[in-house]
Amino acid sequence: MCFKNLPIDFDENGKAFLKEGLSNPYEHKVVDLGVEQDKLKGLMERNGFIRSVDYDPVTRVAGALAFHSVVDLKEKKVLSTNSMATLFRGYEVILKGRDPRDAAYISSRACGVCGGVHATCSALAIEMAIGIKPPPLGIVMRNILLALEYLYDHPLHLFLLAGPDYSEEIVRETNPELIDLAANTPAKNKAVHGYENVLDIMKDLNPLKGKLYLEALSMTRVAREAYVFIGGKYPHPQSVVPGGLSVNVTMSTLNEVYSRLIKFFDYSQKVTGIWDDVFDFFLDSNPEYAKCGIRPANMIDTGVWDRPDAYDATFKNCNEWGNARWSTPGVLINGEVVTTNLREVNGGLEEFVEHSYYEKWDGHQFKTDPLGMPLSPNHPWNKETIPKPGKQSWRDRYSWDTCPTWDRMPMEAGAYSRIYLTAKAKKAPESKFLENTGHSMKIHVPKHQLPERTLEWKIPDHWNTFERNRARAYCIPYSAMVAMDNWLLAQKLIMNGETKMSTPFEIPKKGTHIGFGAWGAGRGFLTHHLIIKGGVIDNYQIVTPSTLNAAPRTPWGAPGPYEEAVLNTPILEKYDKPEDYKGIDILRTIRSFDPCMPCTTHIMAKESDHIITREVTTCACGIE
Amino acid sequence: MELNKRVLIGTVGYQLLGNHSVGPNLLPKLQAIKWPDDVVVDEMNWGPIAIIQYLESLEVPFDRVVFLVAIERAHRKIGEISLYKWMGGLPDDKQIQACVGDAATGVISVENLLVIGEHFKVWPKEVYLIDVEPGMEIAGEQFTKKVVAQVPKILELTRQIALNGIDESMKILELRGDTLFN
Numbered sequence: 001m002c003f004k005n006l007p008i009d010f011d012e013n014g015k016a017f018l019k020e021g022l023s024n025p026y027e028h029k030v031v032d033l034g035v036e037q038d039k040l041k042g043l044m045e046r047n048g049f050i051r052s053v054d055y056d057p058v059t060r061v062a063g064a065l066a067f068h069s070v071v072d073l074k075e076k077k078v079l080s081t082n083s084m085a086t087l088f089r090g091y092e093v094i095l096k097g098r099d100p101r102d103a104a105y106i107s108s109r110a111c112g113v114c115g116g117v118h119a120t121c122s123a124l125a126i127e128m129a130i131g132i133k134p135p136p137l138g139i140v141m142r143n144i145l146l147a148l149e150y151l152y153d154h155p156l157h158l159f160l161l162a163g164p165d166y167s168e169e170i171v172r173e174t175n176p177e178l179i180d181l182a183a184n185t186p187a188k189n190k191a192v193h194g195y196e197n198v199l200d201i202m203k204d205l206n207p208l209k210g211k212l213y214l215e216a217l218s219m220t221r222v223a224r225e226a227y228v229f230i231g232g233k234y235p236h237p238q239s240v241v242p243g244g245l246s247v248n249v250t251m252s253t254l255n256e257v258y259s260r261l262i263k264f265f266d267y268s269q270k271v272t273g274i275w276d277d278v279f280d281f282f283l284d285s286n287p288e289y290a291k292c293g294i295r296p297a298n299m300i301d302t303g304v305w306d307r308p309d310a311y312d313a314t315f316k317n318c319n320e321w322g323n324a325r326w327s328t329p330g331v332l333i334n335g336e337v338v339t340t341n342l343r344e345v346n347g348g349l350e351e352f353v354e355h356s357y358y359e360k361w362d363g364h365q366f367k368t369d370p371l372g373m374p375l376s377p378n379h380p381w382n383k384e385t386i387p388k389p390g391k392q393s394w395r396d397r398y399s400w401d402t403c404p405t406w407d408r409m410p411m412e413a414g415a416y417s418r419i420y421l422t423a424k425a426k427k428a429p430e431s432k433f434l435e436n437t438g439h440s441m442k443i444h445v446p447k448h449q450l451p452e453r454t455l456e457w458k459i460p461d462h463w464n465t466f467e468r469n470r471a472r473a474y475c476i477p478y479s480a481m482v483a484m485d486n487w488l489l490a491q492k493l494i495m496n497g498e499t500k501m502s503t504p505f506e507i508p509k510k511g512t513h514i515g516f517g518a519w520g521a522g523r524g525f526l527t528h529h530l531i532i533k534g535g536v537i538d539n540y541q542i543v544t545p546s547t548l549n550a551a552p553r554t555p556w557g558a559p560g561p562y563e564e565a566v567l568n569t570p571i572l573e574k575y576d577k578p579e580d581y582k583g584i585d586i587l588r589t590i591r592s593f594d595p596c597m598p599c600t601t602h603i604m605a606k607e608s609d610h611i612i613t614r615e616v617t618t619c620a621c622g623i624e
Numbered sequence: 625m626e627l628n629k630r631v632l633i634g635t636v637g638y639q640l641l642g643n644h645s646v647g648p649n650l651l652p653k654l655q656a657i658k659w660p661d662d663v664v665v666d667e668m669n670w671g672p673i674a675i676i677q678y679l680e681s682l683e684v685p686f687d688r689v690v691f692l693v694a695i696e697r698a699h700r701k702i703g704e705i706s707l708y709k710w711m712g713g714l715p716d717d718k719q720i721q722a723c724v725g726d727a728a729t730g731v732i733s734v735e736n737l738l739v740i741g742e743h744f745k746v747w748p749k750e751v752y753l754i755d756v757e758p759g760m761e762i763a764g765e766q767f768t769k770k771v772v773a774q775v776p777k778i779l780e781l782t783r784q785i786a787l788n789g790i791d792e793s794m795k796i797l798e799l800r801g802d803t804l805f806n
Contacts, residue, residue, distance in 0.1 A: 059722055112671075112730015160728050164721065207721040208743065220728075221677045233670070235730065596729065 002331070002339040003348060005408035008374050016347065016373040026376045028408070030354055031557035034395040040070050040080050049074040053583055057086070058590055065550060065595050068394070069566060069586060073578045076571035078586065081563040082394055083550045085401035088357070092385040095540040100126050100507050100532050101242070103540065107528065108236045110542065113156075113596055114521040116149050116231060118528070118542075119240040121517035125530040126242035127313035128515030130508060135500040136308035137493045138244025140486045143305045143326070144257065145230045145237070145245075146519070147483035151264055152223035152234070153522030154415060154476050158271065159205070159216030162469055162591045165584065166278050167205035174573045174584040178285055185281050189273030192450060198281045201274055212274065219267055226260035229253050244502030254490055261483055265448040268477035272455050275473040279466040288572055293465030293565040293589035296334045299417035300406050300548065301525050302345065302518035303329030305482050307429065308489065315370050315515070318342040322518070326434070326482045327418040328425045329518065331406055335459070337425045342518055343373060345406070349527070350378035351543065352403040355396065355552040359386040370514070380529035380541035381514060399552040403560065404543050410554060412561040413524030413545035414593060416471030419457055419478055432488070433481035443477040446484070465565070468592040509535040521545055523594040549593045565589050631786045632686040634668030634675075636693045636734040643702065643758030643771045646694035646778070653779060654692070663786055672727040672737040679746040688750040690786050692778070693734045700757035703770035705778060706797055709790070710751035713802035714742055739801050752785050753799060754778065 001010055007025035010016050018025055044050050051073060056066035070080040091110045095103055103122040108115035120142060126132070134142070164170055171178050182199035195201045204210040224234050230247060231237030239247040282289045303325040310324035322329045322342035330340035331348070339345065347369055353360055361384035364377040375381060392398050405411065422428050423441035435442040440458040457474035460467040493499070517528040524545035531539040551560030559567060569589045575581045633654060635647030647667075654665045668675055668691065679685065700706070714720060720743050723736040734753065741747050756771065756778060767775075790796055 059725060112732075113728075156728050161725060208717055208724070217673060218677070220673065224674060234674075235671075 002344050003407045006348060006376065008347070018374040026378065029556040031555070032395075033355070033553060033557065036080065037395050043079070044070065047072075047074075049578065050079065051578065053581070053586070055583065055587065055590075056084075058587070058595065065590075067562070067566070067586070067590060071571065071581075073571070073581060078567050078569055078571070081559060081566045082398055083401070083552060083560055083562040084392070084399045085546075085550055088387055088389075088400045089542075090387075091542060092540050093387075095537050098537050099535075100129075100530070100537055103528075103530070103537065104240050104242070105236075107540075107542065108240075110544075111521070111596065112235055113153065114149060114523075115235040116145060116227075116237045116240065117519050117521045117526055119237055120146065121519040121526050121528040122530075123240055123242040124313070124517035124519055125515045125528045126532075128315055128318075128517070129513040129530055129532050130505060130515070131313065132243040132503050132505045133312050134244035134503055135498070137249060137490060137498055138501045138503070139306050139308040139311055140490045140493065141230055141245055141249055141501065142240070143486040144483050144490065145227065145240075146304055147479040147486070148223050148227040148230075148257075148261075150415065150475065150479040150522050151483070152220050152227065154472055154479070155216040155219045155223075155267075155271065157522070157594045158275065158469065158473055159213050160207075162588075162594070163205045163213065163216070164207040165588045165591060166202060166282075167207065167210065168199065168202040169206050170584065171202060174582050177574060178282075181285055182281060187277045188280070189277050192269045192273040192453075193277075195274075195277070198277055201278055205278075219263070222260045222263050226257045229256045241502060243505050246502055248499070248501060249490065249494070251491070251494055254487060254494070258487060261480060261487065262448050264476065264480040265445050266450045268443075268445050268480055269450055269453055269455065271476050272473050275470055279470050283466060286572060288570050289466065290462050290464055292569045292572070292585055293468065293592055294462055294568045295412070295561065295564045297332050297420065297463040298334065298409055298411055299332045299420060300345065300411040300413055301327070301329055301417040301421050302342070302520055302527060303327050303421075304418065304520040305486070315343075318346075318518075323427050324429055326422075326428055326431065326485065327520070328422045328427045330421045330425060331411070332417070332421060332424065333409070335424075335463070337421065340421070340425050340427055343369065343371065345518070346516060346527070347373040347375060347379075348406040349380060349543070350376045350405050350408070351380060351383050351541075352378060352405065352555050354403070354555040356399050356402050357387060357389050357397055358402065359388045361386055366514070380516070380527065380543060381531065381539075383541050384539065385541070399550070401547055401550045401552060403551040403554050404548050405554060408554070410551055410558055410560050410564070411525075411548050412593070413548045414468060414472070415475040415522060415524055416468050417524050418520060419471050419475055420459060423457065423459060431481070431485050433484055434478070441474070441478065443474070443481055445477050445481070465569070465589045465592040472594065507532065507535050512538070521596070523596055524548075544596075546593075546596050550595060562590055562593060562595075565593070629662060629687045630684060631663045631688045631690065633663065633665045633690045633692065633782060633786050635666075636668045636691055636732065636737065638669075638732055640763060640765055642762035642764045643756070643767050644694050644696070644761055645765075646756045646758065646767070646771065647692045649765075649767065650692060650775065650778065653775070654782060657779070657783060660787075668737065669732050671730070672740040673724070675737060676741055676744050676746050679741070680744070685748065687748050688752075688786070688789065689748060690752045690754065690782060691734055691737075692754050692756075692782055694756045694758040695734070696758055696760065697755075701770075702757055702759040702768060703774040704757040705774060705781060706755045706757070707781070707785070707790070707794055708753040708755060708797045708799040710738055710742075710747065710753065711798045711800045712742055712747070713800040715739060715801055715805050719805050735804055738799070739804065742801050750789060752790070754782055754785065
């Protein structure tokens, strides 16, 4: 029994059914956000130190994110928050009516960073819809491709996007009292990274010239080089197709990949050591930092990396093949696992548009999933994308992002959800390199230049800004070791002559076929829900990690994850006058989610050929 | 053609944006031209960081780089062709980091590419931009008539600059990194 809020119950055999006696089982409350806004307006009028602080755009994130907050600069508290996706993502509209075989290539363009995961998610959705099982080597190489994408993505975020927030330059500007302390704090992991003290690390985090910044740039190249041996190109691979990969892989390909992958063995030790030192320093220097970005560990993940002996692409067996993944799918509520079943992950999903620039759709085409679990009219298989640009108002609609929920709760997504759920659930099958203890993940990193070492990521007591990034750092060795597990499998398959990479298929020209792809971007949870009718795409819905994280309020008023995390963030920055306030604590919190807005939002060709980006007000000035 | 000059002709710009896609749309036509061995014609949309790393990795660097782009600018007529010479210079560090941030997260922009390339010192002395005025963004695969009419001229100018560089008859505008974002 995993649902507390949706009207779904389970019988003694575990079969889900809709609770009886409810006239409108999916009815939900819609609160008037205007009450809060009136209160804030009054407070701002009476108190000069209560101000609107707007970040538009939030820099060092991919795409168009703006953030509105009302901050009490005397009490150093955030009073109100609104997360705004300022552009429309039209991929659901673009994909309608097209040949499903185009989906992987088109949906890949939803993002300039993680195109490969969108392409794969499309392929998985089609595989489920029409029943295609890829051959083992196709599955294994797809796993390696994904791990390499993460090995590109995580260093990029940690050092190029979030990293500067912890650099000597920024800390000197926002919290100068920490500089001397950092100079006198020895770095605990000197043996792996070579830095004497925390200030030395911070100096090398400085953007553009810091050694760690520049090293991360070169490591992104290493991962990309390995990626293109399988994907053909990056970020939009040419070889990802339903049924596997359209490329031949030989021992020589594997060797090319391996020669790059091993560079991440030492780098994994270094990166985790660096970030452990930096984050421990902040948390030790002022316990209040533990409150930055804090929110309950309510997370969702689809799991990734399929076992070739388990994955059969069927909806019927998705719980089984989902639980066999190297990262376990599921939902965490307050840090506890409430399900690891993909069917329940899927069944609990809804998307709301009360505070977004969309029209509510009519109809409830799929009342249950293919095995009878009740589905809400707001479930992605039932949802339609009907854009409705309008005035931006904190009282009403303010984002192009929708509000996805699971069991009517806003959910956070991230690379960290992947490691958290897998460590906690202890369901992932045995691995040569990974060990899940229920409270940690032990990662056995083989020797390269540095001796072999077991790294251990521990589930933290508090889920906050620093722990999101720390977990992301541990996702580097985690991804590298999953790649190694799969590399060994690929080697075995090739040696056994199992070199087939894809399964041929035809799109049925008749009937309705539904499927969903459940895969993961660098920043977490990704689903593509697909309906094929008469051989073409009848509906296509994409839920990305940033759709979840950047969500506006739920209809019943609960803040989205960015909104909630910022709301709980204390202002620890030092400033003499309100004019000097930079908002570093808020920015660190937003960036800790690794926001990536291109796949949350995109451009829209309104009716004919004009692009809506020019017509959307993104400046928060003058908004109600 | 000047002897022994290695030349890169790079097209930059989003696809499917009508006139704004002059670079990617004309790439096949540029590739169809019979070039000397020392001329490389390629799409340059695959991320400034990756492109800089590629240029850094070359044993024999390019002597001349010609970018074909379409950037909407005030006071130009649709289809008007401007020739810019990159003069170097850099904006402040915050702006460079903003360019890197955009580059790392998938934004396609020749200005980001120029600034990041300048920061990492990869540009040869001769870097030119052939910049066609696209007008406002319009989604679609086709150019408007005014740009279609200019295609032969765009290709010929690209050929000339790539093979012979600039000459006194050409009107050359200067582009500088330290004033690019003002």
